[in-house]
Amino acid sequence: MSDLSYLLRISGQLRIDRIESAALAGNPLGDPADRPLPVYLPLGYDPEGSTRYPVLYCLHGYTGDAAALVSTRPWETNVVQWMDRLIAAGTMPPAILVIVDGFTRLGGSQYIDSIHNGDYATYVIRDVIGHVDAAYRTVAHAGGRAVFGKSSGGFGALHLTMAHPGTFAAFASHSGDTYFRYAHPSSFPDVQRTLEGFDSISAFVSAFEAKPKRSQTWYATMEMLGYGAAYSPAAARAFAIDLPFDTKTGEMRPDVFQRWLAFDPVERVATSRDALAALRLRYLDCGRRDEYGLDIGARVFTQRVRDLGLDVRHEEFDDDHRNVGYRYEVSLPALAAVLDRG
Amino acid sequence: MSDLSYLLRISGQLRIDRIESAALAGNPLGDPADRPLPVYLPLGYDPEGSTRYPVLYCLHGYTGDAAALVSTRPWETNVVQWMDRLIAAGTMPPAILVIVDGFTRLGGSQYIDSIHNGDYATYVIRDVIGHVDAAYRTVAHAGGRAVFGKSSGGFGALHLTMAHPGTFAAFASHSGDTYFRYAHPSSFPDVQRTLEGFDSISAFVSAFEAKPKRSQTWYATMEMLGYGAAYSPAAARAFAIDLPFDTKTGEMRPDVFQRWLAFDPVERVATSRDALAALRLRYLDCGRRDEYGLDIGARVFTQRVRDLGLDVRHEEFDDDHRNVGYRYEVSLPALAAVLDRG
Amino acid sequence: MSDLSYLLRISGQLRIDRIESAALAGNPLGDPADRPLPVYLPLGYDPEGSTRYPVLYCLHGYTGDAAALVSTRPWETNVVQWMDRLIAAGTMPPAILVIVDGFTRLGGSQYIDSIHNGDYATYVIRDVIGHVDAAYRTVAHAGGRAVFGKSSGGFGALHLTMAHPGTFAAFASHSGDTYFRYAHPSSFPDVQRTLEGFDSISAFVSAFEAKPKRSQTWYATMEMLGYGAAYSPAAARAFAIDLPFDTKTGEMRPDVFQRWLAFDPVERVATSRDALAALRLRYLDCGRRDEYGLDIGARVFTQRVRDLGLDVRHEEFDDDHRNVGYRYEVSLPALAAVLDRG
Amino acid sequence: MSDLSYLLRISGQLRIDRIESAALAGNPLGDPADRPLPVYLPLGYDPEGSTRYPVLYCLHGYTGDAAALVSTRPWETNVVQWMDRLIAAGTMPPAILVIVDGFTRLGGSQYIDSIHNGDYATYVIRDVIGHVDAAYRTVAHAGGRAVFGKSSGGFGALHLTMAHPGTFAAFASHSGDTYFRYAHPSSFPDVQRTLEGFDSISAFVSAFEAKPKRSQTWYATMEMLGYGAAYSPAAARAFAIDLPFDTKTGEMRPDVFQRWLAFDPVERVATSRDALAALRLRYLDCGRRDEYGLDIGARVFTQRVRDLGLDVRHEEFDDDHRNVGYRYEVSLPALAAVLDRG
DSSP: OOHHHHHHTOSSEEEEEEEEOTTTTTOTTOOOSEEEEEEEEOTTOOTTSSOOBOEEEEEOOTTOOHHHHHOOOTTOOOHHHHHHHHHHTTSSOOOEEEEEOOOOTTSOOTTOEETTTEEHHHIIIIIIHHHHHHHSOBOOSGGGEEEEEETHHHHHHHHHHHHSTTSOSEEEEESOOOOHHHHTGGGHHHHHHHHTTSSSHHHHHHHHHHOSSOOHHHHHHHHHHHHHHHHOBOSSSTTOBOOSBOTTTOOBOHHHHHHHHTTOHHHHGGGOHHHHHTOSEEEEEEETTOTTOHHHHHHHHHHHHHHTTOOOEEEEESOOSSOOGGGHHHHHHHHHHHSOOO | OOHHHHHHTOSSEEEEEEEEOTTTTTOTTOOOSEEEEEEEEOTTOOTTSSOOBOEEEEEOOTTOOHHHHHOOOTTOOOHHHHHHHHHHTTSSOOOEEEEEOOOOTTSOOTTOEETTTEEHHHIIIIIIHHHHHHHSOBOOSGGGEEEEEETHHHHHHHHHHHHSTTSOSEEEEESOOOOHHHHTGGGHHHHHHHHTTSSSHHHHHHHHHHOSSOOHHHHHHHHHHHHHHHHOBOSSSTTOBOOSBOTTTOOBOHHHHHHHHTTOHHHHGGGOHHHHHTOSEEEEEEETTOTTOHHHHHHHHHHHHHHTTOOOEEEEESOOSSOOGGGHHHHHHHHHHHSOOO | OOHHHHHHTOSSEEEEEEEEOTTTTTOTTOOOSEEEEEEEEOTTOOTTSSOOBOEEEEEOOTTOOHHHHHOOOTTOOOHHHHHHHHHHTTSSOOOEEEEEOOOOTTSOOTTOEETTTEEHHHIIIIIIHHHHHHHSOBOOSGGGEEEEEETHHHHHHHHHHHHSTTSOSEEEEESOOOOHHHHTGGGHHHHHHHHTTSSSHHHHHHHHHHOSSOOHHHHHHHHHHHHHHHHOBOSSSTTOBOOSBOTTTOOBOHHHHHHHHTTOHHHHGGGOHHHHHTOSEEEEEEETTOTTOHHHHHHHHHHHHHHTTOOOEEEEESOOSSOOGGGHHHHHHHHHHHSOOO | OOHHHHHHTOSSEEEEEEEEOTTTTTOTTOOOSEEEEEEEEOTTOOTTSSOOBOEEEEEOOTTOOHHHHHOOOTTOOOHHHHHHHHHHTTSSOOOEEEEEOOOOTTSOOTTOEETTTEEHHHIIIIIIHHHHHHHSOBOOSGGGEEEEEETHHHHHHHHHHHHSTTSOSEEEEESOOOOHHHHTGGGHHHHHHHHTTSSSHHHHHHHHHHOSSOOHHHHHHHHHHHHHHHHOBOSSSTTOBOOSBOTTTOOBOHHHHHHHHTTOHHHHGGGOHHHHHTOSEEEEEEETTOTTOHHHHHHHHHHHHHHTTOOOEEEEESOOSSOOGGGHHHHHHHHHHHSOOO
16 A cells, blocks of 8 residues: 555555646746646556546646645545545445646646646646546546536636537536636735735745745735736746736726636636537536635526526535535536446 | 713814704605704804804714714724814814714615615705704805715715815815725625525515624625615615626626716716816825725725826825724814815 | 704613712822713603602623713614613613713723722712712612623622622623633733733833724733732732733733632622622623633523522523623613612 | 655655554554554665664644645645755754654544553654664664654643653754643633533534534534543543533533643643753744743743753744744754764
């Protein structure tokens, strides 16, 4: 049993693969192109056997990374432990779980191709999936793949299924970023106030990194920089980011915010009918006390998809944005149930 | 010495006049047309004398009323006590202070003429000022009047000076509602969630009134109803209010929010050049940690007025939205200094 | 109708008497000996009539004063308004309400005779009651008097009934200070940290008074100074206070804390059997989420009194320490019901 | 490179040993006797070489475990990463780091021999150290060992050095539990309130474990149960715990709390002079805003040790109780500097 399997007390195996992504090579922000890729193989997986497994791709949230998702602490259950437990209980059939590392120096890539951050969508769709299909006994086509995640990971699941049709058969978005009109502008005042104390974005980032401990406001500031790097980069150069507000007054800049909205899942529905229609399961849930109003976002997204004549599985629960991993108990079996096996 | 003057330990006199407002008579919401009108007269005021005094009109904030503004508690200084203290210290010349009651069953009128609430602007401009000029030895023209307030009171000061030119010579807005794009939408998710538990706005209001103690969320809900009653009434009937979001999903309704923006001080600047130019003092301040982003609003307003070639006195300080009454030490002398005396 | 009666929209009368207390004259802390004394007279009260009324004495909490208790704001009901409303509804018989001002420069006297603050118990028992019985048509003996209050006011009600038997026939303590072992030591670390920044207690108090706005920690510091001034004064000199912890390390000083415990109502029960037995009603309530653990205090007090063979009316409710004035709806009728009428 | 070494991006090696502890075998609470034991070996460590290394034993805090301490997330540095970084920078000499797992079903053992939990002190002193000295090239005597930790881990470091003289040459306590008079009683009211809703301790624990997400109050309740299991067990039977308060009223039980105090480091100083004197370094630090008043505890402990004529390195910093891992930058080099090398 591997160290990690023992620490997590799971019956399957957890391996940490290492991939060198061509898509991320030489990215302007200077983040590594070599990334850890945790791969969970269920009990009974046999690299020489004839069975092929569907694969669930998990995307972490903002300020998370692959290492954080395999971390564990008492009385908590991480995504690997949930998979292992649900398979052991027969609640879902055996499947492979792959955890994608989409972290950047600014806290996250949103799994988007960006001239500023690098091509994180391509990295997932081509490099990660290519590696997994080559290295493991997978059902190597869209019918054998699902993608899911929480928060920015939920956004990534929505984005990748709409932007890259034919890759996945299903998505699950837990408290995913949608309806940016509520999710983001309420942070702009604090971000403007914070940045005012620095000569440049670069100076803020350096100060952030040098601090042993940061305030919530500093985290929110980094988050908006990360979104800007993904949604409204100014140039293919580190920290060349357009912000959706005037840095002097804080007034919103509608032209820049419009670029953000171009990535808002609720806005993309209208032009993504075919991609959405091709899916076997569209799953969203969100806590009804979500601090970013993402429950509203999930409602709006759901309604717009239903208006296209497509089904959505949409659930709400009484919780806020944090630590909602227990929702995997619902989503993982639902995803696995619609995937092909081989 | 009157009871109130003794309780407040002031050297001037505080009287509570009672006015019967024609503008508020028969208002659809059913609020009283007879209102208390606290009037502070400085030491030395002589109803038979020849001296005439300028008048500062004070507008309370949302969920406040005239009685609350004359309330007092240890270690705090209310607006009457500030006037009395500043005059006694010679920091400002003697002046009359009038506190306008603009409360409604929904928490506040925003000092606007509304088919739903009644004509609160007319009530101030015609009924209150008319009473004061008739009953006291005032400088009875625009040059002898200023208007000021905090939060919704600051909004009222901005609104009344722009909507009713020729009434006042100066305004002071402390943490006043401006730039609604930040101030309001961040509350919409909570309001939608709250209202979902009730059959109607009326049912919510009744439940609110029946509760001995309410959560912050309930207060925020009432506040948005109050703004809707002022900015986007649906009809001249109690609780006939258009809300700026879809009550089912929470999605914003741009058409309704546009009606709100029509009252946003930053939007009104462009069409109010003459009214603003006629003023002798335009004063705004706001704490740089304002929870509603009103510091951003004050910056945007200030910039737009300066873009018209007009001066603004704009100050910022290190505080949040609450209990910023100590700013009267700056604003009251500044207002009094520009008014005519007689 | 008086200004205050109009502002409060009550049908009875609210007067502000002024008393010059011999007990407080020349107190070391330098607080005024002349104090406001709000007196509420029910509708129908006739100074020339033959009816005599029982009197409810209300004691405010820490950082409160008499002026604060007659203050009002929308959607809140102060103690005067409760009395007026309950009498109007026939829920309780007409009675006089008297609000005692026990404020000091340090925030409150705890209604105790202290060499440092002055003789606040004597002031209540002799000066205030003497004035009221002389000036109004009262039932002028213990059977016609009750005392009640919230927080430190509840403490005062417990203290005065146990320390001054024969004065009152009943008490009501709402979230009153009892069981100091929970209520106070948890604040000592913050107080020690705060005071470490000042050369002396006097220097802290001056800084506190000079600040336009103070943190919760500063309020807590002032509060512990006030308790020290009441429970463990060092000398009859302003700011000569023994604190129940070492000012260098913060370690508790059991000898000083023992002096505090000598005033703890739960400790006094054992030696106050006769005083407690003479009462017609012993009423305590407390919110079950009280931040100071005073619900535990009320339970301990109740149990100890019951162990003496005496009844206690003890109620709990689902709330915290603040804004529990709605409990007057229960306590005021209960107090009035046991008092003599004439 | 091992998976964990890669995930943590360290240059040394991190292994997860597995030990079967005789001391924990058959413990009444039913916790596993086989435990993970993360061992960090510095770059250059050679199992066949002649160099011997001193060992730093790390004890986790309450609700932590060994797996949590090797977990990682972006922008944070765990204790293994700190060691690796400090050694790489030459700030400290190479040393072995061992992370002890002291978790129990109630959240933590306090590293104490308890009839209820099992013999966790013996487990550390005999089983863990025995394994490490047998399996690695260590300096296998007290002069080559130090023990440190945060919060309950700091307590453990203090406890083990005082209770088991001759084992370690130095300790570092970061925000360690000391001066229980402040640290614990302020939680008792909430714990009493919580337990009141359950028939038994066992029922609460089951409910806690079944919940996907728990409130802060529930965590605090579990914490006090864990302390009771360590300091005041009633019998060698799961959940047979004496609590330091009356479960009906919440009143403190001085007899039980006295048993807790018998483990309070500040109380143990007086009888531990020899054990303390034998140490080469006594190090404590704490944030000056510690929510449990442990900064006061560190001051009291320090003063009492100094009163014995012994040196203490005592530091304070401007922070609260959480996420103070950056203090390892100070403590780890200080500990390593006093240890023997071989």
